[in-house]
Amino acid sequence: EVQLLESGGGLVQPGGSLRLSCAASGFTFSTYAMSWVRQGLGKGLEWVSAISGSGGSTYYADSVKGRFTISRDNSKNTLYLQMNSLRVDDTAVYYCANQQWLVPNWFDPWGQGTLVTVSS
Amino acid sequence: EIVLTQSPGTLSMSPGERATLSCRASQSVSSSYLAWYQQKPGQAPRLLIYGASSRATGIPDRFSGSGSGTDFTLTISRLEPEDFVVYYCQQYGSSPQTFGQGTKLEIK
Numbered sequence: 001e002v003q004l005l006e007s008g009g010g011l012v013q014p015g016g017s018l019r020l021s022c023a024a025s026g027f028t029f030s031t032y033a034m035s036w037v038r039q040g041l042g043k044g045l046e047w048v049s050a051i052s053g054s055g056g057s058t059y060y061a062d063s064v065k066g067r068f069t070i071s072r073d074n075s076k077n078t079l080y081l082q083m084n085s086l087r088v089d090d091t092a093v094y095y096c097a098n099q100q101w102l103v104p105n106w107f108d109p110w111g112q113g114t115l116v117t118v119s120s
Numbered sequence: 121e122i123v124l125t126q127s128p129g130t131l132s133m134s135p136g137e138r139a140t141l142s143c144r145a146s147q148s149v150s151s152s153y154l155a156w157y158q159q160k161p162g163q164a165p166r167l168l169i170y171g172a173s174s175r176a177t178g179i180p181d182r183f184s185g186s187g188s189g190t191d192f193t194l195t196i197s198r199l200e201p202e203d204f205v206v207y208y209c210q211q212y213g214s215s216p217q218t219f220g221q222g223t224k225l226e227i228k
Contacts, residue, residue, distance in 0.1 A: 045219040095165075104216070
């Protein structure tokens with residue numbers, strides 16, 4: 001069974017940093033591009049960042065470019081999102097999602113999400 | 121960036137009825153690269169449709185997608201109680217990939 005399990009969310013002050021992780025199982029992780037998608041509380045979905053299967057190509061939404069860094073460790077089947085210079089409007093549930101074999105593409109499946117709250 | 125506008129924002133229907141949800145793009149979506157997702161409260165989105173009209177694995181055949189260019193539709197032929205949740209469209213024909221703001225399907 002394909003599973004994606006996010007961790008690392010929590011409460012952080014504006015300007016602070018946080019690193020999210022997404023542990024994958026049930027599929028050949030290195031074959032697939034992966035993404036982070038976020039959802040503000042009671043709001044819609046926003047794509048944040050994507051990475052190719054090899055990790056050689058990365059993509060970012062303008063809203064996070066220069067502040068967030070996506071990476072992956074294919075030996076550990078784990079996806080990461082390093083978030084720096086966090087702002088109040090970064091508060092959201094962050095989902096990791098399988099982007100299949102290329103970017104852009106549809107997302108399937110999704111993890112259960114991890115909540116990031118940026119507040120003083 | 122392609123902006124997707126979903127309508128209506130909220131749709132009030134009764135179980136057993138046919139529901140039609142709309143997703144309109146600000147510019148043509150290349151190769152009908154459009155997907156639909158269902159999101160239940162407290163859960164992650166679930167892929168329903170990709171390529172505008174292809175059902176994802178395990179999705180009941182009462183869900184169908186259609187459209188091309190700038191106008192796309194998700195149809196639910198016979199509403200079941202568990203279908204009264206939120207639906208999002210997403211385009212992946214051009215970067216950045218973008219989502220619509222969602223349509224909430226509620227019980228009348």
